[in-house]
Every structure is written in C-alpha cells, then in structure tokens.
Amino acid sequence: MINEKYKEIVDFIRSLYKTKDTISLHEPVFRGNEKKYLDECIDSTYVSSVGKFVDLFEQRVAEFTGAKRAISVVNGTSALHAALTLTGVKPGDEVITQSLTFIATCNAISYCGASPVFVDVDLDTMGLSPTSLKLFLEENCEKTNGNVLNKKTGNKISTCVPMHTFGHPARIKEISDICNEWDIPLIEDAAESLGSYVGDAHTGLFGKCGIPNLNAALGCA
Numbered sequence: 001m002i003n004e005k006y007k008e009i010v011d012f013i014r015s016l017y018k019t020k021d022t023i024s025l026h027e028p029v030f031r032g033n034e035k036k037y038l039d040e041c042i043d044s045t046y047v048s049s050v051g052k053f054v055d056l057f058e059q060r061v062a063e064f065t066g067a068k069r070a071i072s073v074v075n076g077t078s079a080l081h082a083a084l085t086l087t088g089v090k091p092g093d094e095v096i097t098q099s100l101t102f103i104a105t106c107n108a109i110s111y112c113g114a115s116p117v118f119v120d121v122d123l124d125t126m127g128l129s130p131t132s133l134k135l136f137l138e139e140n141c142e143k144t145n146g147n148v149l150n151k152k153t154g155n156k157i158s159t160c161v162p163m164h165t166f167g168h169p170a171r172i173k174e175i176s177d178i179c180n181e182w183d184i185p186l187i188e189d190a191a192e193s194l195g196s197y198v199g200d201a202h203t204g205l206f207g208k209c210g211i212p213n214l215n216a217a218l219g220c221a
C-alpha cells in the first residue's frame with residue numbers, strides 16, 4: 001500500500017519502466033564463485049579493510065569505471081564524507097545538492113558541519129537540473145575573492161553534489177560546465193549508478209570524485 005504522499009513519484013517511476021509491478025531497488029544475486037571466494041576470504045583472516053580481495057575489488061572497480069583509482073570505503077555515506085572533506089568543505093559552508101536524493105547525501109554534508117542547499121531536479125532524468133542550478137547561482141550567489149558566496153546567507157558554496165537517481169544519469173556535462181564556470185568543485189553521488197554511462201564515460205568521472213556504491217566504492221576521476 002503506497003502512502004498517498006509518494007503516489008505521484010511512484011507512478012512517475014513506474015511510467016518510466018512501463019510497468020505496474022513492483023520495481024526492486026536492489027535485488028541481490030549470488031552466483032558463480034561468490035561463496036567460494038567468501039570462504040577463501042574468511043580462511044585468509046583478512047575480513048576487514050585490507051587484504052587480497054579489497055585490492056582486487058579496488059582494481060576491478062577502477063578498470064570497470066575507467067577511474068584512475070578506486071578506494072573502497074565502509075559505506076557510501078563515509079565515501080561521500082571523505083570526498084567532501086577532501087574537496088575542502090568546512091563547517092558553516094553550503095553544499096549544493098538536489099531536492100530528490102537519498103538521505104546519505106545530506107548526512108555526509110552535515111557530518112562536515114555544512115548545510116545542504118536543495119536545487120530542483122529535471123523531470124526526465126530525476127537528476128540535478130542544470131537550468132535550475134544556473135538560475136540559483138545567478139540569482140543568489142556572487143564570486144568574491146575566489147570564493148562563491150550565497151548573498152542571502154553570506155556562506156561559502158563549497159561543492160556541488162548531483163546524484164544519478166536510480167541509475168539514470170543527470171545532465172552531468174552541463175552541470176560540470178556550470179561548476180567550472182563558477183569554480184565550484186563537483187562530486188558525483190553515483191551510488192545508484194554503477195554501470196551507467198554518459199556516452200563512453202562512466203558516471204562518477206565528471207568531477208573531482210565519484211561515489212559508486214555496492215556498499216561502497218570511492219573512485220577518483
């Protein structure tokens with residue numbers, strides 16, 4: 001039974017998939033040698049953050065996505081938190097993200113002591129709208145001494161984090177052009193888009209860092 005509040009969005013998603021059936025967000029599939037490797041991993045005693053399988057995983061994710069490097073982190077939220085910290089997000093800053101996303105994006109922003117600024121999504125991609133982003137920046141922000149400031153709050157806009165909703169790529173090239181124009185670092189929350197491409201480029205490779213998630217990998221473009 002769908003809560004009336006969410007009916008409109010669920011109907012919209014079903015219309016994209018052309019189905020009235022339930023659409024699973026994740027369906028874990030266990031096949032091939034997975035159990036064998038799990039045994040091997042347990043027998044090796046390296047069941048935490050290091051070991052042969054962690055190295056192999058990072059190497060394979062980098063190969064698969066085309067990223068220079070991939071670093072595995074305990075979960076997507078931690079990977080986002082690390083990426084935001086690396087791009088210099090500080091307490092009191094504002095980070096642009098989209099109004100339709102998973103709570104992890106906003107949690108990571110608030111773990112930095114920063115506040116999320118919600119910009120609207122495009123209806124067809126469900127990802128951050130470049131038109132709304134441009135409008136938000138032009139109407140509310142100014143460049144001062146190399147920083148982008150929100151004129152209304154006086155806070156620094158330190159990063160932009162679009163998200164590729166349910167694996168549908170946002171208009172990331174346009175978003176990246178706008179961020180470059182304003183000198184705002186771009187981090188892609190690609191947690192839902194491992195295996196999604198824009199042309200030949202894997203999502204997550206358009207900004208400084210991308211966060212694909214299985215749970216979870218941090219790939220640096």
Ligand SMILES: Cc1ncc(COP(=O)(O)O)c(C=O)c1O
Nearest residue numbers: 075076077102104105189191215
């Ligand atoms: C958009 C988005 N960002 C980040 C995450 C990472 O979440 P977690 O910390 O649970 O791995 C997810 C998980 O599904 C997600 O959908």
